[in-house]
Structure formats: C-alpha cells, structure tokens
Amino acid sequence: MSRYLLRRLVGVAVTLLVASMVVYLSVFLAPGSPEQVLFGSRPPSPEVQAQVRHAMGLDQNVFVRYFDWLGNVLTGNLGTSLINQQPVTSLLGHPATVTLSLVAYAALLILVVGFGSGLLAALRPGWVDTTVTAVTSVATAVPAFVASGLLISLFAVRLGWFPAYGLADGFGGWVRGLTLPAVALAVISSGMLSRVMRASARQELASEHVVTARMRGIGSARMVRSHVVRNAAGPVVTVAGLQVAGLVAGAVVVEQAFGLSGLGQLLITSVEQKDFPVVQAVALIVVAAFVLLNLAADLIVAALDPRVRAAVSG
Amino acid sequence: MSRTRLGLSGWIAVTVLTLLVAMAIFAPLITQHDPNTGDLLATHAGPSAAHWLGTDGTGRDNFSRLVYGARTSLLGPTLIIALSLLVGVPLSLLSAWRGGSVAFVINRVFDVLFSIPGLLLGILMVATFGAGLRSAVVALAIAYLPYVGRLSSAAAERERRLPYVQALSVQGHGATRINIRHMLPNLAPLLAGQATVAFAYALLDLAALSFLGLAVQPPQADWGVLVNDHDAIYQGHPIGVVSAAVMIVATVLSLFVLGSKISGEER
Numbered sequence: 183m184s185r186y187l188l189r190r191l192v193g194v195a196v197t198l199l200v201a202s203m204v205v206y207l208s209v210f211l212a213p214g215s216p217e218q219v220l221f222g223s224r225p226p227s228p229e230v231q232a233q234v235r236h237a238m239g240l241d242q243n244v245f246v247r248y249f250d251w252l253g254n255v256l257t258g259n260l261g262t263s264l265i266n267q268q269p270v271t272s273l274l275g276h277p278a279t280v281t282l283s284l285v286a287y288a289a290l291l292i293l294v295v296g297f298g299s300g301l302l303a304a305l306r307p308g309w310v311d312t313t314v315t316a317v318t319s320v321a322t323a324v325p326a327f328v329a330s331g332l333l334i335s336l337f338a339v340r341l342g343w344f345p346a347y348g349l350a351d352g353f354g355g356w357v358r359g360l361t362l363p364a365v366a367l368a369v370i371s372s373g374m375l376s377r378v379m380r381a382s383a384r385q386e387l388a389s390e391h392v393v394t395a396r397m398r399g400i401g402s403a404r405m406v407r408s409h410v411v412r413n414a415a416g417p418v419v420t421v422a423g424l425q426v427a428g429l430v431a432g433a434v435v436v437e438q439a440f441g442l443s444g445l446g447q448l449l450i451t452s453v454e455q456k457d458f459p460v461v462q463a464v465a466l467i468v469v470a471a472f473v474l475l476n477l478a479a480d481l482i483v484a485a486l487d488p489r490v491r492a493a494v495s496g
Numbered sequence: 497m498s499r500t501r502l503g504l505s506g507w508i509a510v511t512v513l514t515l516l517v518a519m520a521i522f523a524p525l526i527t528q529h530d531p532n533t534g535d536l537l538a539t540h541a542g543p544s545a546a547h548w549l550g551t552d553g554t555g556r557d558n559f560s561r562l563v564y565g566a567r568t569s570l571l572g573p574t575l576i577i578a579l580s581l582l583v584g585v586p587l588s589l590l591s592a593w594r595g596g597s598v599a600f601v602i603n604r605v606f607d608v609l610f611s612i613p614g615l616l617l618g619i620l621m622v623a624t625f626g627a628g629l630r631s632a633v634v635a636l637a638i639a640y641l642p643y644v645g646r647l648s649s650a651a652a653e654r655e656r657r658l659p660y661v662q663a664l665s666v667q668g669h670g671a672t673r674i675n676i677r678h679m680l681p682n683l684a685p686l687l688a689g690q691a692t693v694a695f696a697y698a699l700l701d702l703a704a705l706s707f708l709g710l711a712v713q714p715p716q717a718d719w720g721v722l723v724n725d726h727d728a729i730y731q732g733h734p735i736g737v738v739s740a741a742v743m744i745v746a747t748v749l750s751l752f753v754l755g756s757k758i759s760g761e762e763r
Contacts, residue, residue, distance in 0.1 A: 193607075200608045208620045323748035325700045327707040328741045331723050335734040346730065431613035435704050439724075450708060453623040461623050465616060473611045 186484065194477050198470060202255070205465045206248050209458045255466065261459035265452075270463045273448065278467075280349070281433050281444035283356060287364035288371075288433075289426045295372040296422070300379025304387060305406065314376065321373030326432050329366035330439035337362060347441040363440045367432055371425035378421045382414035389413075416487050423479020430471045506757040509750035516747060520566035529557035531564040531717045540733045550735050553727045558736040562743060565717040569743075572633055572711070573698040577691050579637035580644050585687065587641075588649030589675050592656050602649070606642035614639035614701045622710040632711035636701055643694050644687070651686050655679050689759025696751035703744060719744050 218225070225231065235241045242250075254261065260270035303314035338346035349359035386392060392409050400409075434446030441447075445464050452460035502510065519526060529547070534555035541551040549558035591602040609617075614636055621635030622628075655661065656679070664674050705711035706720030714721050722740035729737055 196604075197608055197611045200604075201611050204608065204612065205620065208624050211624050319752075320745065320749060323696075323745045323752060324741075325704060325744070325748075327704050327720070328723055328744055331726075331729055331734070331737045332741055334726075335729045335732075335737065339730060339732055339734075428613060431615045434615060434619070435707060438708055439726075449619060450710075453619060453710075456623070458623075461620070465620055468616050469612055472613055476611075 187481070190477060190480065194473055198473055201469045201473070202252060202466055203248065205462055205469065206251055207244070209462055210244055210247075251462070255463075260463040263457055263460050265455050265457045265460075270459050273460065274445070274463065274467075277443055277445045277448045280442055281430070281437070281446065284360055284363055284367065284433055284436065284442065284444060285426070285429045287360050288367040288429050291364055291368040292371045292375055292425060292429075293422060295368070296375025297379055297418070299372075300376040300418075301383055301406070301411070303376070303380045304383035304410075311380075315380070318373040318376040318380075321369050322377065324369045324373075325435075326366045326370065327435045327439060329369045330363070330436055333362045333366055334439070349442060359440075359442070363436045363442060366439070367429055367436045371429070375418065375422055375425060379414065379418050382417050383410055386410045386414045412486070416483050419479055419483050419486065423476055423482070427472045427475035427479070430468050430475070502757055505753050509753040509757075512746055512750040513754065516566055516570065516743075519563055520570050523563045523567060527557065527560040527563050529560040531556065531560040532715050540728065540731060543735065549739050550733070552725060552733075552736050553731070558739065561717040561722060561736070562719075562739055565719045565722055565740065566743070568629070568712050568716060568718040569699065569703065569720070569747075572629060572702045573695050575633045576636045576640060576698040576702065577644075577695050579633070580640040580694070581687070581691060583637075584641045584644035585648060585680075588645045589652050589679065591645075591649045592652035593671055593675060595653075599649070602645075606645050606649075609639065610642040610646070612639065614697075615704055618701065618705045619708075619710065622705070627710045627713065629712050632702060632705045636698055636705075639701075640694055640698060643697070644690060647690050648683060648687055651683055652679060655682055686759060689755050692751055692755035692758055696748045696755070699744070699751070700748060 221231070221234075232241075240247075251261065258271065260274070262268065263270055263273060266273075299314050299318060303311045303318075334346045337343050344362045345359050346362075349356055387410060391413075392405065395405050395409050433444060434449060436442070437444040437446040438450060445467065449461065449464040449468075452458075452464065534551065536555050538547075538551055539553055539555045541547055541555070543550050547557050547559065549562065552558055552561070587602050591599040617639045618632050618635040621631045625631040625634075661674060661679065664678060665671075702711055703718070703720030703723070706718050707724045709724075712718035712721055719740045723737055723744070725737050728734060
C-alpha cells in the first residue's frame with residue numbers, strides 16, 4: 183500500500199508540475215504583453231515601458247519567469263493582480279469559500295441521490311427500476327447550463343421559492359442561494375453515478391456470495407449493507423470521484439448563470455480583463471483540485487477493497 | 497464486420513439525429529424568417545402561426561434561431577472530434593506499435609491533458625487567443641485527445657499482439673501499411689462508438705463555452721447562446737430557452753444511446 187501511495191504521489195506531482203507549465207505558458211503565448219494591460223489605451227514612452235517591463239521581470243527569459251512564478255506559488259505567493267494591484271491570494275478568499283460551498287453542496291446531492299436511486303433501482307426490479315432508469319438516462323444529458331436556465335425560470339421567476347441571483351447574508355441565505363446552483367450542477371453527475379451504482383449493485387446481487395448469504399437467512403438490510411454496497415462500491419467511488427472532481431470546473435458555468443462570486447466568476451472576469459496572474463492562479467487551483475480529488479477517490483477505492491489493495495501493491 | 501443491432505432506442509436515436517442534421521442543412525427551406533433580424537414591434541410574442549415558438553427580446557423568431565442554431569451547434573463538435581481523431585488515432589497507433597519510451601511519452605502527454613478539464617482548457621485558450629469559435633474548437637480538440645487516444649491505444653496494443661499482425665509482418669508488409677490497411681479497419685467500430693460519445697461531450701462543452709460568452713458570439717444563433725437568454729428568463733418568457741434546452745438534451749441523449757449501441761454495451 184505504501185509503495186502504491188508513493189508511486190501515485192510522485193505521478194500526481196509530475197502531472198501537476200507539467201500542468202502548471204501548461205497553465206503558465208498558455209497565458210504567455212497571448213498576443214500583447216501583460217504590461218499592455220496596465221498601460222491601457224494610452225501607452226507611455228518606450229523608456230517608461232522598458233522600466234515597467236524590468237520592474238515586472240518581463241525582460242527575462244520565459245523559463246526563468248516560469249521557475250520564479252513556480253517558486254513563489256510553492257511558498258504561497260500567487261503574484262499581484264494587474265488590475266487592482268492587490269496580492270492574488272487576498273482576492274481568492276471569498277470566491278474560494280463560495281465555490282467550495284457550492285461544490286460540497288452539489289457533491290452531497292450527487293452522492294445521496296446517485297447512490298440512493300441507483301441502489302433503489304437495483305433492489306426493486308419492475309416499474310421502480312424502469313422509472314429510475316428512464317429519469318437518470320435523461321439526467322445524464324442535462325448539462326449544468328441547461329439545468330440552470332430551467333431551474334431559474336421555474337423555481338425563481340415563476341414560483342419565487344429561491345433567489346435567481348447572488349447570495350443573501352447568513353447561513354440560511356447561503357443555503358437558499360446555493361440550492362438551485364447546486365441542483366443544476368448535480369443533475370448530470372447524479373444521473374451517471376446512479377447508472378453505475380445500479381449496474382454495480384445488480385452484478386453483486388446476482389453473485390454467488392449474495393445468493394449464499396440469502397440462503398443462510400441473513401436479513402436483507404444487513405445483506406445489502408455488508409454484501410452488496412461494500413462490494414459494489416469500487417467502480418462507484420471511482421466514478422463519484424471523477425464526477426465530484428469535475429464539479430470544480432463545472433462550477434464556472436453555474437456561478438456565471440446564478441451570479442455567484444466564486445472562483446469561476448473570478449476566472450471569467452480576469453480572462454475578460456486580461457488579468458493574467460489571477461487567471462493563472464485560479465486555473466492552477468482548479469487543476470490541482472481536479473487532480474487531488476481524483477487521487478483521493480483512487481485511495482478510497484484501495485482502502486475499501488482488499489483486492490484492489492493487493493493488486494496495486496503487488 | 498457484423499452489423500450492429502440498433503434496437504428500438506437505437507433507431508429512435510438515429511432518426512432524431514438524422515432529422516437534426518437535415519434541419520441544419522436545409523435551414524433556409526424550413527423557416528421563412530431571418531434568424532438575426534427582429535421585429536421590434538413584436539418582442540417576446542407568444543407562439544403563433546407566424547412565429548411557432550414566439551419571438552425573443554428583440555423580436556427575432558425563436559424557431560428560426562433554433563433551426564439555424566443547429567448549424568453551429570453541430571458543426572463545432574464535428575470539427576472538434578475530427579481534429580482530435582486526426583491527431584489522436586495516429587498517436588495511439590504509434591504508441592501501440594513502437595511501445596517503450598515512445599509509448600511512455602505519448603501516455604504521459606495524455607495523462608497531463610486528462611488532468612486539465614476541457615472547459616478550463618477552453619477558457620485558458622480564449623484568454624490567450626481571444627474569444628471565438630476557432631479558439632474554442634482548437635482547445636476542446638486538444639482536451640479530447642486523451643478521451644480518444646487512451647482507449648484506442650489500449651485497443652491497438654491488444655490488436656497488435658494478434659497473430660494476423662505478426663503474419664503480415666513476417667510476410668514483409670511495412671508498418672504503415674499494416675496499421676492503415678489492417679489494424680485501423682478493425683479498430684474502427686470501437687473508435688466510432690467512442691467518437692460518438694465524445695461528440696456529445698464536445699457539444700456540451702462547446703455549448704457551455706458559448707453560454708459563458710467565450711465561443712460562438714451573439715447575435716449568431718447557437719443553442720448554447722440561446723439557453724443563455726437571461727433577459728427572456730427573468731421576464732417570464734422562457735419558451736426560446738426551453739426549446740433550445742430540449743434540442744441539446746435530445747441530441748446528447750441520442751448520441752449517448754447510439755454510441756453505446758455502436759460499441760455494443762447495454763444501455
């Protein structure tokens with residue numbers, strides 16, 4: 183297990199390193215240099231421009247700049263915003279809280295609805311199964327930006343149950359404000375997780391150990407818990423991890439639709455304003471969250487299932 | 497190659513997709529209204545004989561915008577998948593054929609691309625090269641490389657070990673010829689299934705980028721742009737938004753069903 187862990191950690195570190203290079207260099211390729219953003223429409227004399235370039239370190243080789251940036255990132259310094267001259271880290275606090283709350287809320291919905299409906303469909307063949315399968319099949323084709331529009335239209339504009347835009351103060355305000363965005367974000371992933379859970383649980387229900395347990399007269403609640411769910415968990419946790427990791431990127435769309443001032447909205451505004459240090463920082467955070475959540479899912483699978491553990495440490 | 501059994505759901509999916517493609521191609525014959533000129537005296541009109549799905553906030557015909565929107569909404573993902581197949585398939589054949597360090601490098605590239613969500617890569621590309629369909633298509637084609645490449649390199653590797661490939665090799669056929677004339681046709685059904693599902697995801701990601709205002713630019717009609725008509729939603733006239741939503745969901749669902757039929761899994 184520890185060898186597996188080590189190998190995975192090294193792999194993740196290498197992936198993140200290369201991804202950080204992609205993130206940094208992709209912005210470097212942009213036409214027009216970052217200091218042009220500062221000058222706006224009235225560029226100063228060439229001497230002043232050269233001074234500014236020097237002060238910002240822009241006259242150095244791009245690889246020197248990349249390693250400078252990377253060194254700063256590793257020590258917790260994400261640079262300075264070109265637009266308002268504040269440290270990027272100080273701009274991230276509130277947006278990160280919003281995005282984290284949104285993603286956590288959506289993840290909770292996905293896990294509860296996905297696991298629950300998939301297991302229900304597997305345990306109740308017949309019309310329950312047919313209904314759940316039909317609904318979840320359609321759900322896998324309803325992306326967050328489509329769900330957002332429909333939810334706002336029905337629950338915010340028509341019925342007025344939830345706000346269509348932004349977050350009110352206090353815990354209650356946040357929960358109310360985040361409910362529709364979280365549902366919009368959760369639809370497609372809940373559908374996918376439910377389908378995987380159903381397939382996986384059905385396979386376990388038909389397996390010999392479950393049939394034997396049934397014959398030994400083990401109660402159905404205990405059997406479902408310790409024989410079906412536990413063994414079906416492997417593929418389900420992998421898919422759940424992938425889906426939840428994807429939420430971090432998906433949040434960009436939902437935040438834009440519901441006017442939430444999260445990381446995604448910060449990213450889009452910074453792209454529009456060409457505030458490159460902020461773009462790089464947010465992009466790096468999103469990639470890191472995506473990679474680390476996937477790693478977490480793989481480790482949970484290994485921890486849950488001794489067979490996987492044996493296979494990976496072998 | 498044995499014929500794929502489509503079944504009822506498969507045939508429905510094929511019918512829906514055929515109708516959509518026909519709609520995109522014959523758009524000018526289907527609707528009389530120009531999708532981009534509005535009648536400012538008839539904004540947010542309800543459905544009528546003249547405007548089947550009513551009009552939007554500037555009096556443009558919703559039905560026309562939906563029909564013309566099929567063009568960009570289907571053309572974009574077609575370009576994305578064509579590009580990523582064009583690059584990804586040769587790479588995965590190369591990886592399977594050469595193995596060793598070549599395969600290692602190609603697989604690491606796929607890993608890194610896989611670690612950057614497609615939507616984020618799209619946003620970064622737009623930050624670099626400016627908003628528009630072209631940046632978005634290139635970004636998503638790169639993002640979809642590993643989805644096409646990983647599966648096909650695994651399959652190509654299995655195929656390469658089969659006796660017929662060795663037999664051809666012993667007979668003195670060149671690597672390029674064996675790959676293109678023999679391995680590629682055998683991998684085609686798998687690639688077609690994978691490409692169909694990837695097409696659906698590309699459509700979703702591209703529409704999401706258009707929704708964010710980064711890919712297809714308004715006033716050009718596109719389903720992603722149409723779904724983003726917040727003005728209509730807030731004023732309580734969601735019919736244009738809802739119909740674009742229905743188009744997206746129907747298309748993606750049909751592609752999922754067809755893709756799983758082609759690759760032969762139960763759906």
